Amino acid sequence: xxxxxxxxxxxxxxxxxxxxxxxxxxxxxxxxxxxxxxxxxxxxxxxxxxxxxxxxxxxxxxxxxxxxxxxxxxxxxxxxxxxxxxxxxxxxxxxxxxxxxxxxxxxxxxxxxxxxxxxxxxxxxxxxxxxxxxxxxxxxxxxxxxxxxxxxxxxxxxxxxxxxxxxxxxxxxxxxxxxxxxxxxxxxxxxxxxxxxxxxxxxxxxxxxxxxxxxxxxxxxxxxxxxxxxxxxxxxxxxxxxxxxxxxxxxxxxxxxxxxxxxxxxxxxxxxxxxxxxxxxxxxxxxxxxxxxxxxxxxxxxxxxxxxxxxxxxxxxxxxxxxxxxxxxxxxxxxxxxxxxxxxxxxxxxxxxxxxxxxxxxxxxxxxxxxxxxxxxxxxxxxxxxxxxxxxxxxxxxxxxxxxxxxxxxxxxxxxxxxxxxxxxxxxxxxxxxxxxxxxxxxxxxxxxxxxxxxxxxxxxxxxxxxxxxxxxxxxxxxxxxxxxxxxxxxxxxxxxxxxxxxxxxxxxxxxxxxxxxxxxxxxxxxxxxxxxxxxxxxxxxxxxxxxxxxxxxxxxxxxxxxxxxxxxxxxxxxxxxxxxxxxxxxxxxxxxxxxxxxxxxxxxxxxxxxxxxxxxxxxxxxxxxxxxxxxxxxxxxxxxxxxxxxxxxxxxxxxxxxxxxxxxxxxxxxxxxxxxxxxxxxxxxxxxxxxxxxxxxxxxxxxxxxxxxxxxxxxxxxxxxxxxxxxxxxxxxxxxxxxxxxxxxxxxxxxxxxxxxx
Amino acid sequence: xxxxxxxxxxxxxxxxxxxxxxxxxxxxxxxxxxxxxxxxxxxxxxxxxxxxxxxxxxxxxxxxxxxxxxxxxxxxxxxxxxxxxxxxxxxxxxxxxxxxxxxxxxxxxxxxxxxxxxxxxxxxxxxxxxxxxxxxxxxxxxxxxxxxxxx
Numbered sequence: 001x002x003x004x005x006x007x008x009x010x011x012x013x014x015x016x017x018x019x020x021x022x023x024x025x026x027x028x029x030x031x032x033x034x035x036x037x038x039x040x041x042x043x044x045x046x047x048x049x050x051x052x053x054x055x056x057x058x059x060x061x062x063x064x065x066x067x068x069x070x071x072x073x074x075x076x077x078x079x080x081x082x083x084x085x086x087x088x089x090x091x092x093x094x095x096x097x098x099x100x101x102x103x104x105x106x107x108x109x110x111x112x113x114x115x116x117x118x119x120x121x122x123x124x125x126x127x128x129x130x131x132x133x134x135x136x137x138x139x140x141x142x143x144x145x146x147x148x149x150x151x152x153x154x155x156x157x158x159x160x161x162x163x164x165x166x167x168x169x170x171x172x173x174x175x176x177x178x179x180x181x182x183x184x185x186x187x188x189x190x191x192x193x194x195x196x197x198x199x200x201x202x203x204x205x206x207x208x209x210x211x212x213x214x215x216x217x218x219x220x221x222x223x224x225x226x227x228x229x230x231x232x233x234x235x236x237x238x239x240x241x242x243x244x245x246x247x248x249x250x251x252x253x254x255x256x257x258x259x260x261x262x263x264x265x266x267x268x269x270x271x272x273x274x275x276x277x278x279x280x281x282x283x284x285x286x287x288x289x290x291x292x293x294x295x296x297x298x299x300x301x302x303x304x305x306x307x308x309x310x311x312x313x314x315x316x317x318x319x320x321x322x323x324x325x326x327x328x329x330x331x332x333x334x335x336x337x338x339x340x341x342x343x344x345x346x347x348x349x350x351x352x353x354x355x356x357x358x359x360x361x362x363x364x365x366x367x368x369x370x371x372x373x374x375x376x377x378x379x380x381x382x383x384x385x386x387x388x389x390x391x392x393x394x395x396x397x398x399x400x401x402x403x404x405x406x407x408x409x410x411x412x413x414x415x416x417x418x419x420x421x422x423x424x425x426x427x428x429x430x431x432x433x434x435x436x437x438x439x440x441x442x443x444x445x446x447x448x449x450x451x452x453x454x455x456x457x458x459x460x461x462x463x464x465x466x467x468x469x470x471x472x473x474x475x476x477x478x479x480x481x482x483x484x485x486x487x488x489x490x491x492x493x494x495x496x497x498x499x500x501x502x503x504x505x506x507x508x509x510x511x512x513x514x515x516x517x518x519x520x521x522x523x524x525x526x527x528x529x530x531x532x533x534x535x536x537x538x539x540x541x542x543x544x545x546x547x548x549x550x551x552x553x554x555x556x557x558x559x560x561x562x563x564x565x566x567x568x569x570x571x572x573x574x575x576x577x578x579x580x581x582x583x584x585x586x587x588x589x590x591x592x593x594x595x596x597x598x599x600x601x602x603x604x605x606x607x608x609x610x611x612x613x614x615x616x617x618x619x620x621x622x623x624x625x626x627x628x629x630x631x632x633x634x635x636x637x638x639x640x641x642x643x644x645x646x647x648x649x650x651x652x653x654x655x656x657x658x659x660x661x662x663x664x665x666x667x668x669x670x671x672x673x674x675x676x677x678x679x680x681x682x683x684x685x686x687x688x689x690x691x692x693x694x695x696x697x698x699x700x701x702x703x704x705x706x707x708x709x710x711x712x713x714x715x716x717x718x719x720x721x722x723x724x725x726x727x728x729x730x731x732x733x734x735x736x737x738x739x740x741x742x743x744x745x746x747x748x749x750x751x752x753x754x755x756x757x758x759x
Numbered sequence: 760x761x762x763x764x765x766x767x768x769x770x771x772x773x774x775x776x777x778x779x780x781x782x783x784x785x786x787x788x789x790x791x792x793x794x795x796x797x798x799x800x801x802x803x804x805x806x807x808x809x810x811x812x813x814x815x816x817x818x819x820x821x822x823x824x825x826x827x828x829x830x831x832x833x834x835x836x837x838x839x840x841x842x843x844x845x846x847x848x849x850x851x852x853x854x855x856x857x858x859x860x861x862x863x864x865x866x867x868x869x870x871x872x873x874x875x876x877x878x879x880x881x882x883x884x885x886x887x888x889x890x891x892x893x894x895x896x897x898x899x900x901x902x903x904x905x906x907x908x909x910x
Contacts, residue, residue, distance in 0.1 A: 236852065
């Protein structure tokens with residue numbers, strides 16, 4: 001399965017020579033900086049994931065052994081003592097490849113630095129999550145769902161190598177120990193490298209799960225340490241390979257022009273003959289909801305497709321498509337959401353909310369609004385499709401779940417899933433962008449064009465076409481009411497979120513149950529407010545919706561934590577003290593909140609005058625996303641009417657961790673996205689079209705807008721949580737709460753750049 | 760036409776209007792330089808033209824005859840480039856890595872002009888976008904490089 005044909009390295013000479021050049025077989029996802037050639041090295045130890053990995057499985061009926069050809073996820077120890085590992089999880093900057101190498105390397109006793117890690121192809125055996133039922137790269141789940149599996153995999157391989165050494169040296173396995181990359185017989189002073197033992201270990205049976213012993217965490221050499229990420233050099237020298245960099249022999253490239261509004265279809269192309277005559281053009285095509293031009297060079301295709309004059313047909317709304325009306329505008333839609341008066345469907349209730357409000361000493365109200373957001377990953381989406389002579393189809397595409405795409409493509413093409421090979425190069429950012437979205441992935445275009453031309457075709461969506469079809473983080477208008485008792489403490493909460501959840505948007509229909517992603521971050525908070533009614537009032541959006549880093553929490557904690565400060569102010573309480581009070585008896589969150597405050601040098605709400613003379617204030621907020629807990633303090637000032645965030649102090653408790661340096665990098669990254677959202681971002685529509693089609697109009701956080709980030713990792717020992725998403729949701733409310741203190745004006749709308757402020 | 764790229768004269772079968780970015784990526788197969796926006800907003804396509812950082816997505820190859828173009832592929836053969844790459848690895852700058860070719864090129868250009876840039880210089884020069892938010896790591900790497908020069 002590794003012997004896929006791909007041009008090795010940058011082609012030289014002119015395009016014609018390149019396309020005529022004989023292809024040297026290497027694997028696409030094998031990044032160029034890595035050593036080695038195609039396939040499994042001779043004499044390598046290959047271990048599949050079909051090995052018993054957990055007590056639950058070991059005690060149950062024996063799972064059928066995977067067929068050899070169905071075991072493409074493997075650990076390979078080569079004669080040269082390097083390790084190759086196929087990761088079930090994609091690498092997109094979150095450090096999954098390094099974390100996998102650390103975990104497997106720990107139990108294998110092999111330095112993570114000598115691991116070569118690649119993304120595994122689609123296949124049942126890679127579904128290592130939740131008892132072997134699924135595999136996605138999302139939900140901040142890679143490490144926490146596979147930690148035990150990966151440790152057992154490493155430990156099994158180590159046991160096999162030790163057995164092989166025992167046989168070779170003629171000694172008992174119990175007289176052997178290991179040091180990174182080698183087995184040692186201390187009594188005789190002899191040692192053998194794993195590479196030397198790999199071939200012999202092939203004959204060893206995989207040890208039974210019950211006979212594998214895992215390390216005592218106090219003996220960990222790499223887990224828990226700030227191990228360097230393994231892809232830094234490749235990513236600093238342009239050698240890292242992304243889907244957009246994919247090339248195969250005889251390949252053409254394509255650019256598309258989408259219908260200006262989803263639901264429209266191409267009619268006649270008025271200038272087809274003229275466009276066909278443009279430089280470099282191979283052919284012009286009509287697709288479902290788009291037109292395309294194919295050419296050897298993408299720039300030619302792009303020039304030509306932009307020149308196409310298409311008579312777009314509007315068949316009107318239908319159930320088959322998420323139709324975008326010609327008059328859709330985000331401003332008017334916000335008003336429409338705001339004008340809803342329904343009570344919605346209950347997602348969470350506790351106590352007697354009605355009675356709490358009836359007897360309240362004071363009732364606080366606030367309506368909050370969030371915006372649509374683009375993923376705005378820097379790598380525009382692309383897909384390279386190639387039909388092979390044996391009837392199989394190879395696809396190189398950015399994705400967060402190969403089996404999901406394989407199934408969707410099988411349904412679309414009628415090919416058997418095993419005939420569809422999904423290659424998953426590095427992701428140039430993802431943030432939720434690369435899941436299966438019915439109208440949001442370029443693979444249908446690539447498949448259709450490869451079929452039409454009879455040649456491999458790589459489709460790249462230009463940034464402008466991406467911002468036209470990127471499914472977005474949902475917006476919401478959320479109506480809060482808080483009941484305070486005579487002492488000013490919150491005793492009741494009533495929330496109606498007027499929105500469509502991302503799951504509902506992706507399915508293009510409501511499910512039988514509420515979309516949990518719609519309200520997460522308003523529901524399941526830990527504060528002791530005894531009487532609650534939290535509801536969703538569903539209003540369908542015409543835009544396409546998506547998962548976006550930290551999903552519902554990305555906006556819902558902004559609403560909730562901002563309103564919590566409003567309740568604190570109304571009740572005459574300090575927001576830090578209020579949170580401590582509402583968390584009484586919750587040791588984990590009290591510790592965490594105090595850790596964030598201590599990290600910031602002690603609670604200082606302000607406003608105060610900083611050393612440089614600027615007026616500043618601080619805000620505080622918490623969030624409980626994706627199995628982890630977070631608390632943040634932000635310090636802001638106002639410059640030229642706009643908010644400046646100087647420092648963010650964030651404490652995070654993921655239970656336990658694998659790599660503190662990666663955690664710190666992910667907190668920085670999540671803070672950047674959180675700041676981007678609260679300060680500057682927002683995708684707006686007018687007349688059924690996005691206002692921004694590129695980064696000239698669509699703002700993302702710029703370098704000078706980044707805050708200093710201070711991180712405190714708290715390992716409470718609770719069940720392991722996620723890291724990629726959890727640091728994000730506390731950031732927007734921490735900033736908003738600081739701005740409210742500084743300006744005396746409550747912040748209820750993101751992004752803040754829509755308003756002008758005075759300190 | 761002929762173009763000097765990374766110290767080598769290359770024969771380029773492309774019309775003068777083609778942006779350097781696409782000549783590099785498609786005609787020459789050098790994919791280290793990245794497409795992000797195509798309108799000189801993000802900086803992922805940054806290269807050096809006669810030592811100065813240039814956004815290749817809006818630079819027609821026809822404007823470059825007689826100029827020296829340097830790309831990310833040659834940075835480890837460049838004295839300043841090698842230092843920047845080392846600092847990027849030391850400070851673990853990249854996350855997804857997609858913008859980092861351009862970030863490295865912008866840093867090299869800055870350091871070639873000013874071996875010990877101040878924080879202000881860095882802020883003014885390092886304007887490329889990074890969606891992963893590696894901005895603080897970039898500043899740490901550059902401040903390390905500037906400090907080495909001052910020491």
